[in-house]
Amino acid sequence: MSVAACAGLVERGDPDRFRAAMAAPVAAREKLFPLYAFNLEVARAPFVTKEPMIAEMRLQWWRDVVEQIAGGGPVRAHEVATPLAQVARETALPEPALDALVAARRWDIYSDPFEDQAALDAHVDATAGGLMWLSAKALGAGDDEEAAIRKAGFGHGVALWLMAIPAFEERNKRPLVDGRPEAVVEFARRGLAALKGARKARPSKAAIPALRAAWQAEGILKRAVAEPGRVAHGALAPSPAGSAAALAIRAATGRW
Incomplete structure (x- = not known):
């Protein structure tokens, strides 16, 4: 559950953002890759199934993760959620912006x-x-x-x-x-x-x-x-x- 795993996901699924992140200093990459991987996972969620209910559940899973991060308690173990939580808490990322990014993807379901x-x-x-x-x-x-x-x-x-x-x-x-x-x-x-x-x-x-x-x-x-x-x-x-x-x-x- 490392930044390297997030980087691998981004390299395969969002190559342009991967290239942009690789042009950044190493310290910046450690923050960018978990966010880019989070965005990728959320963007994919509506398309991994043809069942709207299942797609809604996948997006809700990520909204729950955002709520857990904001709450300061334990966060579900996941190769993206874990490093995302670390970045979000260390840099005080706003819950509304994180949640809105997930909620907007409901449009893709229908x-x-x-x-x-x-x-x-x-x-x-x-x-x-x-x-x-x-x-x-x-x-x-x-x-x-x-x-x-x-x-x-x-x-x-x-x-x-x-x-x-x-x-x-x-x-x-x-x-x-x-x-x-x-x-x-x-x-x-x-x-x-x-x-x-x-x-x-x-x-x-x-x-x-x-x-x-x-x-x-x-x-x-x-x-x-x-x-x-x-x-x-x-x-x-x-x-x-x-x-x-x-x-x-x-x-x-x-x-x-």
Whole structure:
């Protein structure tokens, strides 16, 4: 039940966040990997079964873990829950953000569309935005940085969401409130604006390793704006060589 086990899970299931974490100092990785593994386990929970009741139970298991962590008592022994508890308690991670990250995944269980754009935005904020904030706070970011860091997470989340559209549609989900090209462009532009706002706020040095998880987001969103048809065809991802080079430059220069 170690950080190494969490790192292995992330490497296999979330390779881009794994690469971003590996560009961070070792001390930062020890906090990032349990959080990224937690996010991965929660994101997977709705898809390991076709039975909504079982999926609900899996998510509730993680909500119970969050409650146990916040309560300060024993936490269920688990390869992710145990190191997560250590990180969350050592860095005073807020229970509401941890719980919201799990609760938002209930949407993945069912086929109901989002009620409106505000509901989709709230989902992206609770998942990608919440994870970015929790990660940055675990590394020492101040509470006064939460709004800016969540903006970075929202921008990253929009990029991830647009990349996932084909997979959602294969599962008969309706991931967009408005799927017209002009609406896709507007969504991507709001993601870019969120990233710009986060950079303008100049997050602290402590937050940078967490923010670096979004290193590909700007390019993905710009491609969606320029050619929204790429979204439906799953053609937003950067080239592997370009992606690796961009991450290396950011790591070398201390940017995100």
